[in-house]
Amino acid sequence: MNLILLHPSDLDQQGYARISDPRRLAHLRDIHRATPGSRLTVGVQDGSMGKAQLIELTREQAVFALDSLTDVAPPALPVHLVLALPRPRMLARTLEHVTALGVKEITLLHTKRVEKSYWQSPELLPEKIQQHLILGLEQARDTQLPNVILSKGFRPFIEEQLPDLLREHRGLVAHPGMPMACPRGISEKILLLVGPEGGFIPWEVEKLLEVGCEGMHLGPRILRVETAVTALLARLF
Amino acid sequence: MNLILLHPSDLDQQGYARISDPRRLAHLRDIHRATPGSRLTVGVQDGSMGKAQLIELTREQAVFALDSLTDVAPPALPVHLVLALPRPRMLARTLEHVTALGVKEITLLHTKRVEKSYWQSPELLPEKIQQHLILGLEQARDTQLPNVILSKGFRPFIEEQLPDLLREHRGLVAHPGMPMACPRGISEKILLLVGPEGGFIPWEVEKLLEVGCEGMHLGPRILRVETAVTALLARLF
Numbered sequence: 001m002n003l004i005l006l007h008p009s010d011l012d013q014q015g016y017a018r019i020s021d022p023r024r025l026a027h028l029r030d031i032h033r034a035t036p037g038s039r040l041t042v043g044v045q046d047g048s049m050g051k052a053q054l055i056e057l058t059r060e061q062a063v064f065a066l067d068s069l070t071d072v073a074p075p076a077l078p079v080h081l082v083l084a085l086p087r088p089r090m091l092a093r094t095l096e097h098v099t100a101l102g103v104k105e106i107t108l109l110h111t112k113r114v115e116k117s118y119w120q121s122p123e124l125l126p127e128k129i130q131q132h133l134i135l136g137l138e139q140a141r142d143t144q145l146p147n148v149i150l151s152k153g154f155r156p157f158i159e160e161q162l163p164d165l166l167r168e169h170r171g172l173v174a175h176p177g178m179p180m181a182c183p184r185g186i187s188e189k190i191l192l193l194v195g196p197e198g199g200f201i202p203w204e205v206e207k208l209l210e211v212g213c214e215g216m217h218l219g220p221r222i223l224r225v226e227t228a229v230t231a232l233l234a235r236l237f
Numbered sequence: 238m239n240l241i242l243l244h245p246s247d248l249d250q251q252g253y254a255r256i257s258d259p260r261r262l263a264h265l266r267d268i269h270r271a272t273p274g275s276r277l278t279v280g281v282q283d284g285s286m287g288k289a290q291l292i293e294l295t296r297e298q299a300v301f302a303l304d305s306l307t308d309v310a311p312p313a314l315p316v317h318l319v320l321a322l323p324r325p326r327m328l329a330r331t332l333e334h335v336t337a338l339g340v341k342e343i344t345l346l347h348t349k350r351v352e353k354s355y356w357q358s359p360e361l362l363p364e365k366i367q368q369h370l371i372l373g374l375e376q377a378r379d380t381q382l383p384n385v386i387l388s389k390g391f392r393p394f395i396e397e398q399l400p401d402l403l404r405e406h407r408g409l410v411a412h413p414g415m416p417m418a419c420p421r422g423i424s425e426k427i428l429l430l431v432g433p434e435g436g437f438i439p440w441e442v443e444k445l446l447e448v449g450c451e452g453m454h455l456g457p458r459i460l461r462v463e464t465a466v467t468a469l470l471a472r473l474f
Contacts, residue, residue, distance in 0.1 A: 002459045074457040097464050140458040184421050184472075218471075220311040221377040222239045227334050230464055231471035234455075235421075 001027045003049065003141040004042040004064075005134055011044065017052065017064045028054070028062055040064075043143040048072060073143045077237050078189045080105035080169060082151075084196035085114045086225045088123040092132050094226045099136025099146055101233050107149045109157055113198040119152060154204060162211050165191050171213030174232055175205055176222070178215030182235050190236060194229055238264045240286065240378040241279040241301075242371055248281065248303075254289065257298045265291070265299055277301070280380040285309060310380045314474050315426045317342035317406060319388075321433035322351045323462045325360040329369050331463045336373025336383055338470050344386045346394055350435040356389060391441060399448050402428050408450030411469055412442055413459070415452030419472050427473060431466055 004024065010017045019025065028034045034054050042064065043049035050069035054062060085108045086094055098106065110119070122128060129148050137143060151157045165171070169191035174182065176199065193208060200208070209215060218231060241261065247254045256262065265271045271291050279301065280286035287306035291299060322345045323331055335343065347356070359365060366385050374380060388394045402408070406428035411419065413436065430445060437445070446452060455468060 097461075100458060100460055100464055101468070102458060139461055142458065221337060221339060221379065223337055224334075224376055227337055227467055230467040231338070234468035234471040 001031065001138040002041065003138050003143075004028070004040055004052070005138050005143065006042055006044050008044060008047070011066075015066050016055075017042070017066055018061055019064075020061045025057075025059070025062055028057060034062075041141065042066065042069070043071075043073070043137075043141070044069060045137075045143055046145060047143055049141065049143055074102065074141070076104045076144060077102040077233060078187065079103055079233065079237070080107065080165060080189075080191050081229070081233075082107045082109050082157075082191060082193045083225070083229065084109050084111040084194065084200070085118050086196065087115070087118055088121040090225055091118075091121075091123055092128075094229055095129065095132035095148075096136040096139065097226055097230050098233065099133050099142075100140040101230065102140070102142065103233065104144060104146045105149075106146055107151050107157075107161075109151045109154065109193075111154050111196055111204055112201045113196045119150075124150065158207050158211060162191075162208075162213075166212045171208070171211075172236075173200070173205065173208045173213045173215050174218060174228065175200055175215050176217055176220075178217045180214060180216045182216045182218050182232060184235055186236055192232060192236070194225065194232065197225060238268065238375040239278065240375050240380075241265070241277055241289070242375050242380065243279055243281050245281060245284070252303050253292075254279070254301045254303060255298055256301075262294075262296070262299055265294060271299075278378065279303065279306070280308075280310065280374075280378070281306060282374075282380055283382060284380055286378065286380055311339065311378070313341045313381060314339040314470060315424065316340055316470065316474070317344065317402060317426075317428045318466070318470075319344045319346050319394075319428060319430045320462070320466065321346050321348045321431065321437070322355050323433065324352070324355055325358040327462055328355075328358075328360055329365075331466055332366065332369035332385075333373040333376065334463055334467050335470065336370050336379075337377040338467065339377070339379065340470065341381060341383045342386075343383055344388050344394075344398075346388045346391065346430075348391050348433055348441055349438045350433045356387075361387065395444050395448060399445075399450075403449050408445070408448075409473075410437070410442065410445045410450045410452050411455060411465065412437055412452050413454055413457075415454045417451060417453045419453045419455050419469060421472055423473055429469060429473070431462065431469065434462060 042052040048069040049071040052064035056063040171191040173193045279289040285306040286308040289301035293300040408428040410430045
């Protein structure tokens with residue numbers, strides 16, 4: 001937690017913030033070893049960042065006096081990530097990685113090789129997803145919460161959403177064996193599509209290319225989804 | 238496990254391989270759902286790769302008939318990774334990520350902000366380290382086991398080992414706030430130094446630069462070690 005992320009409802013009108021949830025209190029105590037007087041980096045969700053002084057820390061609450069918060073959040077990556085839904089534990093870690101890296105638009109997509117049971121996982125509850133996004137923001141010192149969309153049908157996504165997305169983004173499908181290597185250091189808006197463990201099936205790749213996406217590879221190694229997504233984002237931007 | 242990694246002692250002279258450890262047997266059964274007749278990708282540790290046919294699978298052992306194994310392992314990254322020892326769980330995952338990405342030389346280094354207790358972790362036992370390296374190789378379809386060195390003193394490393402390493406490598410220290418951005422797509426041999434959570438202390442950075450390393454940054458975001466290392470490797474090579 002390199003940033004104490006405050007919800008707007010944590011703030012009062014007098015420039016104080018109060019938090020009372022056990023997770024942030026434990027972190028302040030055990031990791032930051034904060035005591036009254038400690039100055040810490042804080043940010044307001046979807047707002048600005050700056051310093052605050054801890055003025056009270058009890059088992060029940062922490063109270064901060066905020067400086068004027070004038071720092072802006074670091075820039076977002078110009079990418080919309082479309083990720084075949086990974087298994088729940090991998091999803092949790094991947095959401096934290098990509099949020100820390102600055103992704104703001106995430107679509108979780110059903111594809112042939114996604115196990116249907118993954119869509120029933122409690123990790124997909126909005127409050128669970130939000131927890132992982134917040135961990136990513138706290139890690140990277142960012143305040144802008146990503147937007148996560150669940151897209152449970154491959155064909156409706158391809159037919160109804162993808163054409164619109166491709167009007168504003170260059171579509172890149174990461175898939176082993178494609179002739180083009182993943183481009184480096186680009187600044188265009190990218191729609192980045194990443195398949196599940198085992199990859200997209202050939203029919204899915206064909207459909208994606210038909211609609212106007214470009215295929216690309218990341219070398220001969222087979223990477224876990226969380227490794228591949230981080231590597232793709234680091235190489236693209 | 239995209240590759241069944243065989244130890245040379247698993248092989249006999251007649252072109253058969255036998256494995257009997259519960260981990261690989263369970264994986265064959267539950268993940269691959271392999272049955273006699275299944276053809277699977279295999280590789281011999283530090284050797285070549287190819288296909289094998291499963292001819293027997295019981296609770297006690299699996300027996301394979303090997304094709305002539307003529308595929309070579311994918312190329313290694315031209316990097317020696319010097320990583321401040323992360324906390325044990327992060328170490329485990331980071332070893333798997335970097336092995337999958339093709340790192341073959343890894344030094345785990347003590348620095349000021351590494352908690353001393355981490356050096357007592359059972360995760361540092363050679364057999365535990367090897368387990369994570371093997372998981373990384375099996376994931377990426379590689380056979381070449383990385384070499385892991387433990388370097389428990391920062392000053393001896395700087396004074397006794399670093400000068401020799403820098404004769405053959407370009408030294409790059411990842412550190413926030415350095416003026417140079419992490420280079421992209423290079424082919425030189427790199428010595429990549431990555432600090433602990435919280436970073437190198439200023440004195441350590443100064444020493445590393447004095448000996449001839451270059452500082453570089455990866456942008457304004459603070460990343461977890463495992464995310465940062467993957468991002469650095471993907472961007473450098």
